Structures are given as C-alpha cells and as structure tokens.
Amino acid sequence: MNEMSPDGYTTEDGRKIGGVVMEMRNITLRFGGVVAIKDISFDIREGEIRAIIGPNGAGKSSMLNVISGFYHPQEGEVWYRGARRPAMKPFQVARQGIARTFQNIALFDGMTVLDNIMTGRLNHMSASFIDQALWWGKAQREEVKNRRVAEEVIDFLEIQNIRKTPVGRLPYGLKKRVELARALVAEPSILLLDEPMAGMNVEEKEDMSRFILDVNDEFGTTIALIEHDMGVVMDLSDRVVVMDYGKKIGDGTPDEVRNNPDVIDAYLGVAHD
Amino acid sequence: MFYREAGDFKTTYAKDNQTFPIAFDRYRYYFVLFMAIGIVPFVINDYWANAILLPFLIYAIAAIGLNILTGYCGQVSLGTGGFMAVGAYTSYKLMTAFPGLDMVTITLLSGFMTAIVGVMFGLPSLRIKGFYLAVATLAAQFFLVWLFNKVPWFYNYSASGQINAPERTMFGMAVTGPNAESWVKYLFCLAFVFVLAWIARNLTRGSIGRQWMAIRDMDIAAEIIGVNPLKAKLTAFAVSSFYVGISGALLFTVYLGAVEVGEAYGITKSFLVLFMIIIGGLGSIFGAFAGAAFMVLLPVLLRNILTDGMGWDTALATHFEFVIVGAMIMIFLIVEPHGLARLWALAKEKLRLWPFPH
Numbered sequence: 356m357n358e359m360s361p362d363g364y365t366t367e368d369g370r371k372i373g374g375v376v377m378e379m380r381n382i383t384l385r386f387g388g389v390v391a392i393k394d395i396s397f398d399i400r401e402g403e404i405r406a407i408i409g410p411n412g413a414g415k416s417s418m419l420n421v422i423s424g425f426y427h428p429q430e431g432e433v434w435y436r437g438a439r440r441p442a443m444k445p446f447q448v449a450r451q452g453i454a455r456t457f458q459n460i461a462l463f464d465g466m467t468v469l470d471n472i473m474t475g476r477l478n479h480m481s482a483s484f485i486d487q488a489l490w491w492g493k494a495q496r497e498e499v500k501n502r503r504v505a506e507e508v509i510d511f512l513e514i515q516n517i518r519k520t521p522v523g524r525l526p527y528g529l530k531k532r533v534e535l536a537r538a539l540v541a542e543p544s545i546l547l548l549d550e551p552m553a554g555m556n557v558e559e560k561e562d563m564s565r566f567i568l569d570v571n572d573e574f575g576t577t578i579a580l581i582e583h584d585m586g587v588v589m590d591l592s593d594r595v596v597v598m599d600y601g602k603k604i605g606d607g608t609p610d611e612v613r614n615n616p617d618v619i620d621a622y623l624g625v626a627h628d
Numbered sequence: 629m630f631y632r633e634a635g636d637f638k639t640t641y642a643k644d645n646q647t648f649p650i651a652f653d654r655y656r657y658y659f660v661l662f663m664a665i666g667i668v669p670f671v672i673n674d675y676w677a678n679a680i681l682l683p684f685l686i687y688a689i690a691a692i693g694l695n696i697l698t699g700y701c702g703q704v705s706l707g708t709g710g711f712m713a714v715g716a717y718t719s720y721k722l723m724t725a726f727p728g729l730d731m732v733t734i735t736l737l738s739g740f741m742t743a744i745v746g747v748m749f750g751l752p753s754l755r756i757k758g759f760y761l762a763v764a765t766l767a768a769q770f771f772l773v774w775l776f777n778k779v780p781w782f783y784n785y786s787a788s789g790q791i792n793a794p795e796r797t798m799f800g801m802a803v804t805g806p807n808a809e810s811w812v813k814y815l816f817c818l819a820f821v822f823v824l825a826w827i828a829r830n831l832t833r834g835s836i837g838r839q840w841m842a843i844r845d846m847d848i849a850a851e852i853i854g855v856n857p858l859k860a861k862l863t864a865f866a867v868s869s870f871y872v873g874i875s876g877a878l879l880f881t882v883y884l885g886a887v888e889v890g891e892a893y894g895i896t897k898s899f900l901v902l903f904m905i906i907i908g909g910l911g912s913i914f915g916a917f918a919g920a921a922f923m924v925l926l927p928v929l930l931r932n933i934l935t936d937g938m939g940w941d942t943a944l945a946t947h948f949e950f951v952i953v954g955a956m957i958m959i960f961l962i963v964e965p966h967g968l969a970r971l972w973a974l975a976k977e978k979l980r981l982w983p984f985p986h
Binding site for chain 1: 841844
C-alpha cells in the first residue's frame with residue numbers, strides 16, 4: 356500500500372485526492388447475538404471513489420447503514436470532517452451532506468421523476484410554511500431556483516424525456532438512474548451507492564459506470580459504493596475495503612486487494628474454521 | 629381539437645409549474661369560478677342550498693383536509709367526525725362566550741383549535757402505521773364524541789345536550805341562525821372553500837407537499853434524503869385537522885344550526901368523508917371535490933328518481949338508497965381504485981391526443 360500522507364495522494368490517472376473526510380473507528384455492530392460488523396476501521400478521503408466489497412452477508416450494507424445513521428454501532432466512533440459524530444437520525448445525517456441510494460430501489464412511486472428529484476433538494480429549501488401556503492415570495496423563488504438545479508442533474512443523467520412520468524411506470528434501469536439523480540441533486544459531499552449496478556445488463560452497467568466517474572470528476576463528489584461486479588469495482592475505485600463475515604480482511608488499491616491472499620481465500624472459498 | 633399542449637410553449641419554470649398547464653383547463657377553471665360567484669348566488673334557492681350546495685362545499689373542505697392526511701401523507705384516519713366535532717364545539721363556545729366576534733375569526737379559531745387536538749392525536753403516528761394508526765384515530769373519534777356528551781360545559785349546561793348556533797351577522801346580513809338567507813350562507817362557505825382549496829394546492833405542490841408524499845410512498849427513503857418524519861407527519865395532522873375543524877364548524881354554524889354530537893359527528897361521518905376521498909381519488913385536490921359531489925349528489929339523485937320518478941314509498945326509497953350507494957362504492961373500488969380523479973386524468977390524457985389513439 357502506498358504511503359498515505361494526511362493531505363492526500365495522487366492517483367495513477369493523476370486525480371488529486373484530499374484528506375480524510377470520514378473515518379470509521381473500530382466499529383462493532385451487533386443484532387442480538389449476531390455480530391454484523393466486528394471492529395472495523397477505515398477512512399474515506401475527499402474526492403475518492405471508495406468501494407466496499409465482500410461476499411453476501413459480509414456486512415457491507417450494514418456498514419453503509421451505519422454511515423447513513425440507520426444503525427447505531429454498539430462500539431466504535433464515526434468521525435466526519437475532523438469531529439466525532441454523535442448518534443444521529445438519518446435525516447440529520449442527510450443534512451450534513453451525505454446522500455445515498457438503495458440496493459432495492461427506494462423511489463417515491465406515486466410521484467413524477469421531477470418531483471422525486473425535487474424532493475432531493477429538500478435541504479436547500481427553507482421557505483416558511485406561510486410562504487408556501489400562499490405561494491408567495493420565497494416559496495416561489497426557491498421553487499424556480501431549485502428546479503434549475505434539478506434540471507441540470509436531469510440533463511447530466513440524460514433523463515429529460517421522462518421528467519414528468521410517474522416513477523412507478525419506469526423500467527428498472529431508469530429507476531436506478533432516477534435514484535442516482537435524487538441523491539445527486541442534494542449536492543452531497545459524500546455519495547453512498549448501495550449496489551448501483553445490481554440487476555443491470557452490460558449496457559446499463561456501462562452507462563452507470565460512466566455516470567459515477569463523471570459525478571466524481573465534474574462535481575468532485577466523494578463516492579463510497581458497494582458492488583458485486585468485480586470488474587466494475589476494480590475499474591472504478593481508487594481504494595477498496597474488503598469485508599468477510601463482518602471483519603475487514605483487506606484495504607488498499609485494487610491491485611493490492613487483488614493480490615491479497617485473504618481476499619482470494621474469501622472469494623474462492625476456503626473453509627472457515 | 630382545442631385541448632392541446634402543442635404550440636403552448638412554457639418558457640419559464642414557473643409557467644411550467646402552474647396548476648393548469650393547458651390553456652383550455654385554465655379557461656374552464658375561470659368559467660367554473662365565474663359561475664360559482666357570478667351566477668349561482670342570484671339563482672340559488674333554499675332547496676338547492678340545503679340539499680346540494682352547502683353540504684357539497686362543507687364536505688369538500690373536510691375531504692380536502694382528510695386527503696392531505698391520508699391521500700398525500702399516507703396516514704389513515706378514522707377520526708374525522710370527532711375532529712369536526714371539535715371545530716363545531718369550539719365555534720359554539722366562542723360564539724356564546726364572545727358575541728362580538730365575527731364569524732370568519734370564529735371559524736378560523738375553530739380550525740386552529742382542531743389543529744392542536746389533531747396534532748395530539750397524531751402523535752401515535754410516529755410509532756404506528758396503517759391499520760393500527762386507523763384504530764388509534766378511531767379511539768379519538770369515540771373519545772371526542774364521548775367528551776362532548778359527557779362534559780356539560782361544552783354545551784353550556786343546556787337541558788337537551790344540544791348546541792344551537794345563535795344568529796351572527798356579517799356586513800349586516802345574517803350568516804347563521806334561522807334568518808340567514810341561503811345565498812349569504814352559500815357565499816360564506818364558498819369563500820372558505822376557495823381560499824382553503826387554493827392553500828391546499830399550494831402546500832401540496834411545494835416542498836412540504838413533496839415531504840408528505842415522500843413519507844407516504846416510502847418513509848425510509850424519505851428520511852434518508854432529509855425529511856424529518858416527526859415534522860412532516862405532525863404538519864400533515866395539523867393542516868388536515870385545521871381543514872376538518874373548519875368544515876365541522878361550518879356544518880354546525882351555517883348548515884345545521886343545531887347539533888347533537890353523536891348524531892351529527894358520529895363514526896358515520898368519518899366513514900362518509902373517507903368514502904369521499906377514496907371515490908374521488910387519494911392524493912388529489914380535484915378528487916376531494918369530485919368525491920364530495922358524488923357522495924352528496926348520489927343520494928339526492930336516487931331519492932328523486934325513486935320517489936318522484938318511480939313513485940316508490942319514501943321509507944322504502946330511503947332504505948334502498950343505502951343499498952345502492954353501498955353497492956356503487958364497492959363497484960367503484962373494484963373498477964377504479966384510484967377514484968374519479970384518475971378517470972378524469974385518463975379522459976384528459978385521451979383528449980390530448982384525440983382523435984389519434986396514441
């Protein structure tokens with residue numbers, strides 16, 4: 356593993372990666388007697404694409420749920436931007452600039468694509484109740500201003516033609532894209548993607564990979580993603596955390612992880628004793 | 629041919645976002661408004677006001693209120709009757725305690741009082757959902773009716789246990805009481821309906837409305853993008869109860885005049901308003917109007933057909949009316965579970981492309 360300075364490092368393709376934005380310190384998460392995550396520590400740096408991989412049931416999604424505030428670990432600390440994060444509700448985490456998508460699409464089916472995306476702008480809207488009730492002043496201005504941002508994301512993800520379609524009517528691949536749009540429009544500083552390519556065909560995967568790289572490149576968004584497709588993970592990510600049975604068994608660049616004997620064991624299957 | 633979007637280009641986001649994006653719809657809306665304000669008050673008579681227009685307007689307010697809670701925010705409530713009673717009793721207490729207060733203030737204050745009560749009974753929604761919440765609101769229904777029956781202070785210790793609306797005037801004309809003219813009562817209710825429907829539309833198309841709908845469609849995802857579920861649900865309860873309270877107050881002060889709580893605001897009222905929004909269409913302001921019109925008009929229509937048209941005995945017709953209304957509700961739920969609003973939307977979609985099928 357290359358030496359990490361606190362200020363960051365430069366990737367092979369010349370992108371500058373900054374300092375640590377989020378750090379997980381000795382996280383342990385239990386559900387009753389089941390230990391989902393056992394004493395895991397890793398960090399996420401500004402502007403990098405960080406992947407979390409591992410076989411089924413390794414605790415990857417639980418880890419993401421810890422980051423986004425759904426689960427509160429029994430032990431360990433989450434550090435965000437140099438400060439320890441107290442136990443927070445998910446909506447408070449969202450307000451700190453952490454957005455995410457879900458493994459099983461979690462869109463608002465009864466609303467149009469545009470409304471779904473506009474809901475993602477929630478934390479940038481502050482018109483008072485009275486203003487909104489009367490559709491007056493700030494409420495109206497804000498709606499237009501945020502619509503402009505939403506439209507930029509719609510352009511970026513190439514979903515202009517479906518903006519007024521109810522989400523329930525869309526095919527799977529597009530739904531995934533709309534969900535990415537909803538997370539992206541919040542202008543998050545960290546974007547968590549839970550299996551963004553699950554169930555997609557090759558072409559859709561290529562599109563999604565391109566969008567992820569573009570998001571990282573154009574907006575400088577830090578991305579943490581869980582993915583099963585090894586080819587995609589190794590191509591996209593700057594650094595990879597490997598989990599198995601709730602433990603961290605590898606951490607480093609894709610090349611390092613690929614040659615890590617523990618990781619090979621976990622994926623090719625060696626009897627656990 | 630005139631029902632087209634083609635050629636009607638929207639050049640700003642504000643224009644794209646308006647309530648009636650198609651020109652024809654806008655004109656139709658202005659026409660309805662013109663009829664309601666400019667024509668109806670001059671031709672209205674007691675029969676039309678009491679049998680159709682007043683109940684339609686008053687129930688439309690309640691239906692919009694319940695639709696905000698159930699249709700937009702996804703929280704089922706069976707306490708509508710009880711909350712209407714809160715509005716009615718608040719207005720009664722205010723009318724008798726402060727004879728100088730004008731009716732608009734009284735009605736609004738009744739709405740605010742109901743909003744407070746609604747938020748209190750909405751607190752369980754933070755923990756429980758669906759059927760269980762429905763049962764909790766059912767408890768509110770029975771508790772509130774019991775309370776207004778049991779505590780004599782609410783009906784000013786009157787011997788009958790009823791409450792009677794004293795006469796109150798606005799601009800020198802009686803709005804409540806036996807001497808109120810039907811056109812005055814109609815305009816009074818219409819003003820409330822117009823303003824409240826407009827506010828409901830504004831709330832549901834903006835940030836608050838999207839938070840409500842997000843909670844309805846998927847509460848976990850809503851929370852993850854920053855919706856505070858406590859705030860979203862409680863504002864929905866507050867706004868909804870405000871509407872329902874105003875509706876209950878108007879039903880008592882303007883329409884009925886005298887009320888016995890168990891009879892006027894019983895569980896049947898909760899179901900009536902719930903049927904209105906289910907038949908009209910959940911999550912649609914238009915649906916609330918359509919549902920209210922349907923549930924008010926259908927019995928009147930049936931009564932006219934059965935007794936006048938077919939010469940049936942009045943008692944028989946009344947009972948048969950229940951059967952038919954019940955059957956129609958069931959048929960409706962099976963054939964079009966999304967209600968009249970969906971039928972209306974489908975018709976408009978077809979009309980847009982007419983005469984081409986695709």
